[in-house]
Amino acid sequence: MIPAAFDYIAPASLAEALEVLGERGDSAKIIAGGQSLLPILRMRLNAPDLVVDLGKVAELRGVFDDGPGIVVGAMTTYSDFLADPLAQEHAGVLVDAVETIADPQIRHRGTIGGALAHADPAGDVGAPALAMEAEFVIVGPRGQRVVAGEDFFEDNFTTAVGDDEILAAVRLTKQSGWGHHYEKFVRVSHQWSVVAVAAAVRVEGDAIAEARIGLTNMGTTPVRARACEEALVGSALTEEAVGAACAGVAEGLNPPSDLNADADYRRHLATVLTRRAVLAAAGA
Ligand SMILES: Cc1cc2nc3c(=O)[nH]c(=O)nc-3n(C[C@H](O)[C@H](O)[C@H](O)COP(=O)(O)OP(=O)(O)OC[C@H]3O[C@@H](n4cnc5c(N)ncnc54)[C@H](O)[C@@H]3O)c2cc1C
DSSP: OOOOOOEEEOOSSHHHHHHHHHHHGGGEEEESSOTTHHHHHHTTSOOOSEEEEOTTOGGGOOEEEETTEEEEETTOBHHHHHHOHHHHHHOHHHHHHHTTSSOHHHHHHOBHHHHHHHOOTTOSSHHHHHHTTOEEEEEETTEEEEEEGGGGEEETTEESOOTTOEEEEEEEEOOTTOEEEEEEEOSSTTOOOSEEEEEEEEEETTEEEEEEEEEESSSSSOEEOHHHHHHHTTOBSSHHHHHHHHTTTTTTOOOOOOSSOOHHHHHHHHHHHHHHHHHHHTTO
């Protein structure tokens, strides 16, 4: 289908983009890589009057050292993120996840910020970002604000970013030296996650000293599994011990039921995949 007609503007700076959104934010849509927005426009699920292209806003691109964290500009493409030495060194679990997204063409266009702002619960960026204790830098007419962790994701395809605001960057806590793994369950290759688990662990001696776990497609938003993280502290690196610590990971969660899997099967998958992801991250 052909999208409904819209005006198009490509501001050259963040200030200019915010000015445009300030005037027409309620009838405008930002376009980043277009990998989710263009199909939506073509299916006429949304028909904005104005599309604001952030492609020329250079200040939104790149990966930067921020002391205890790294800052990823929202317009950083998946490919640029994967090629970045800071990402490789400090953000292993997000690198693992981004490597599983679609194909090289989509990774060439799709952006980290676009994926986070789109907030598809089956998307592969949100859960590893939560497992890296993400903070989301949002800019708007009232200046900049930072939204922490789960507070960013409000519901299916809904975040804390307002109509007149832009997600500028995501700040991730460095996990240098941590083990990491993204365990993604799909029925055929290149599919979206039926369920996936992002695991980052710091091992000391023969036991887990710290763990961070994020779950993909286990609710209307990405989930950080804090109780499981706590249960894993001190766990031996055996299948039995890790399995016992991960047994309750799906408790209290309401995953979707669809043609790929019903909710009970997703809860079972989350338990199995978390055990696998943690063991792989720990190198056990
Ligand atoms: C065939 C195919 C397969 C795919 N498979 C996967 C997969 O396996 N896993 C996966 O995770 N994803 C997958 N994707 C989606 C892909 O990851 C998209 O790139 C991503 O969801 C959106 O990023 P984008 O940069 O293209 O954003 P866009 O499509 O440009 O924008 C998405 C939404 O976010 C908003 N937005 C974008 N940037 C900002 C910003 N800075 N501030 C505020 N709002 C913003 C837009 O207005 C829009 O509503 C797939 C896509 C396709 C086409």
